[in-house]
Amino acid sequence: xxxxxxxxxxxxxxxxxxxxxxxxxxxxxxxxxxxxxxxxxxxxxxxxxxxxxxxxxxxxxxxxxxxxxxxxxxxxxxxxxxxxxxxxxxxxxxxxxxxxxxxxxxxxxxxxxxxxxxxxxxxxxxxxxxxxxxxxxxxxxxxxxxxxxxxxxxxxxxxxxxxxxxxxxxxxxxxxxxxxxxxxxxxxxxxxxxxxxxxxxxxxxxxxxxxxxxxxxxxxxxxxxxxxxxxxxxxxxxxxxxxxxxxxxxxxxxxxxxxxxxxxxxxxxxxxxxxxxxxxxxxxxxxxxxxxxxxxxxxxxxxxxxxxxxxxxxxxxxxxxxxxxxxxxxxxxxxxxxxxxxxxxx
Amino acid sequence: xxxxxxxxxxxxxxxxxxxxxxxxxxxxxxxxxxxxxxxxxxxxxxxxxxxxxxxxxxxxxxxxxxxxxxxxxxxxxxxxxxxxxxxxxxxxxxxxxxxxxxxxxxxxxxxxxxxxxxxxxxxxxxxxxxxxxxxxxxxxxxxxxxxxxxxxxxxxxxxxxxxxxxxxxxxxxxxxxxxxxxxxxxxxxxxxxxxxxxxxxxxxxxxxxxxxxxxxxxxxxxxxxxxxxxxxxxxxxxxxxxxxxxxxxxxxxxxxxxxxxxxxxxxxxxxxxxxxxxxxxxxxxxxxxxxxxxxxxxxxxxxxxxxxxxxxxxxxxxxxxxxxxxxxxxxxxxxxxxxxxxxxxxxxxxxxxxxxxxxxxxxxxxxxxxxxxxxxxxxxxxx
Numbered sequence: 001x002x003x004x005x006x007x008x009x010x011x012x013x014x015x016x017x018x019x020x021x022x023x024x025x026x027x028x029x030x031x032x033x034x035x036x037x038x039x040x041x042x043x044x045x046x047x048x049x050x051x052x053x054x055x056x057x058x059x060x061x062x063x064x065x066x067x068x069x070x071x072x073x074x075x076x077x078x079x080x081x082x083x084x085x086x087x088x089x090x091x092x093x094x095x096x097x098x099x100x101x102x103x104x105x106x107x108x109x110x111x112x113x114x115x116x117x118x119x120x121x122x123x124x125x126x127x128x129x130x131x132x133x134x135x136x137x138x139x140x141x142x143x144x145x146x147x148x149x150x151x152x153x154x155x156x157x158x159x160x161x162x163x164x165x166x167x168x169x170x171x172x173x174x175x176x177x178x179x180x181x182x183x184x185x186x187x188x189x190x191x192x193x194x195x196x197x198x199x200x201x202x203x204x205x206x207x208x209x210x211x212x213x214x215x216x217x218x219x220x221x222x223x224x225x226x227x228x229x230x231x232x233x234x235x236x237x238x239x240x241x242x243x244x245x246x247x248x249x250x251x252x253x254x255x256x257x258x259x260x261x262x263x264x265x266x267x268x269x270x271x272x273x274x275x276x277x278x279x280x281x282x283x284x285x286x287x288x289x290x291x292x293x294x295x296x297x298x299x300x301x302x303x304x305x306x307x308x309x310x311x312x313x314x315x316x317x318x319x320x321x322x323x324x325x326x327x328x329x330x331x332x333x334x335x336x337x338x339x340x341x342x343x344x345x346x
Numbered sequence: 347x348x349x350x351x352x353x354x355x356x357x358x359x360x361x362x363x364x365x366x367x368x369x370x371x372x373x374x375x376x377x378x379x380x381x382x383x384x385x386x387x388x389x390x391x392x393x394x395x396x397x398x399x400x401x402x403x404x405x406x407x408x409x410x411x412x413x414x415x416x417x418x419x420x421x422x423x424x425x426x427x428x429x430x431x432x433x434x435x436x437x438x439x440x441x442x443x444x445x446x447x448x449x450x451x452x453x454x455x456x457x458x459x460x461x462x463x464x465x466x467x468x469x470x471x472x473x474x475x476x477x478x479x480x481x482x483x484x485x486x487x488x489x490x491x492x493x494x495x496x497x498x499x500x501x502x503x504x505x506x507x508x509x510x511x512x513x514x515x516x517x518x519x520x521x522x523x524x525x526x527x528x529x530x531x532x533x534x535x536x537x538x539x540x541x542x543x544x545x546x547x548x549x550x551x552x553x554x555x556x557x558x559x560x561x562x563x564x565x566x567x568x569x570x571x572x573x574x575x576x577x578x579x580x581x582x583x584x585x586x587x588x589x590x591x592x593x594x595x596x597x598x599x600x601x602x603x604x605x606x607x608x609x610x611x612x613x614x615x616x617x618x619x620x621x622x623x624x625x626x627x628x629x630x631x632x633x634x635x636x637x638x639x640x641x642x643x644x645x646x647x648x649x650x651x652x653x654x655x656x657x658x659x660x661x662x663x664x665x666x667x668x669x670x671x672x673x674x675x676x677x678x679x680x681x682x683x684x685x686x687x688x689x690x691x692x693x694x695x696x697x698x699x700x701x702x703x704x705x706x707x708x709x710x711x712x713x714x715x716x717x718x719x720x721x722x723x724x725x726x727x728x729x
Binding site for chain 1: 356359366434480560564658664668715717719
């Protein structure tokens, strides 16, 4: 039978699993092959990256296995493209955990939300629906990183599960997606991006491969601005990995120059994924004040340095700054404990 | 004030190491000749990556370049490729042997070309992973920090948790906080940072806890009660004594190189060596901050960032030294701080090199979880 979770629309049987290898057909239904198996750790929102959602919050980041893309530069290939049937033998950690146990872990770690960020959520939608129910009971919002190659139906499901999403817009042409991502058509991605942005808080991430997709940056900016000029856009300097390990690192100066035009079209354009980036702070589009300061440590290490908004508004001119959720960093309990102990012994 | 230079390949940024803020062009540190020199050295040596076989060659080349530029009396050099690659890449015995031979060829090359008097220390053998002890379902919080294999900290453990971990066959021992503190009476400690309980895994076993890297290791540090030390400067009965050898060698007018070979113990050490104690009762240092800080300061540093401590509660905003990982401050009495002459440090263990040795000028890779971000330079002293 046909799988309707993503636009591959694979033909599934009990022993035929499609592109992502995460579903099969049993008793006339498409079901997960490996339900309730998760990886998890904790992280900061800025590291994922979400710059405009729950700033400074600690989050439980989770993932499963499998992906419906085959990006030639995948930085998570050892997880996302591993054979999900290999289980623990694939060289990574995966745990049998119920939704209740995942939520309990999030609460134990003082996480403010749960974000699916390791691989593509479309390959684990039934499990995520169950997790959403439990997270809702605990008052935990959920977010994800997605490549947006789902069907319209599963895109609606993602919008129902997740309160905030970071959509990977990896290119702007079908020829790019065909050569570098392994899918034929950019159309569904653009369609789903628009749908998701209408329903939920959306940020967009684009890895730039110099000489390959940097020429499309202006078109992408136009497209995003046409949806909503307030969409935060993360332009990533490609970190050459996997099949592109020997590819040159893109020039930071050259890409930054190319983004000048985009900065006039979109309110929040960031250029990072390299240590020491100078393009990670949020500037008030109205008065130019730096309202959120961040630090870039590269490859998933960004962190909040200062949040100066008042009620998600610029403290100088009062303009609303796009933000999903409030500034709510996890308390520095250990430092407080150390300080208390020092005081007690002084 | 220490200056940091980020080198992200063909692009550099100058930052204040303590605050992480960009340094303005008119800052005297930017104009200093040492800064221009280090920027050039970083440009000449793009980092190939932790797992890349050229990684240790990068260390030698960078260290030789630094030595030529600064003419220091002390050079601290860290070779880490075999630790990272050996930990995660399945290898045959022949491949491992070849990797070790290449490592020692690089050490030889550095020593031969620099002419420095070497003090070479290995951090201990790696052994095949036998299995993992999953602590994810405890009611309390278990943390095995910073790639530790043997140690995990337990926080807010319930009686049921303690019964459970004591029943686990591969947990060698459960050490209470007071017992641990008593084992190192002279080591400085902030007791609140020390886990309430420390779990010890049997050799070949490791813990899986919150924060455990997603990659599963194929080898982990083995029992490192004794480590190999190769030097002509004298005897060092324990890890604590190596610093003294370095300082006495320098006091005798020699140019000294303190060379660390990570993930190398007595089974793989290819130089003549004497065993050196890395043991206090049940405790030994794994290749991490405790090992390096003890080596550099000559004092036990077991509680500076205790194994299994809850680093999650110290990762929030406004932390000093944001480019220095979990380090909260500069360590006191680092070798470079107390060394009267000029010093440099170079190595491919990100973050450790510039923090633990306190050398005047430091150069290292900037890598996180094996992802290669480029190079990183620090100037602690402009002289």
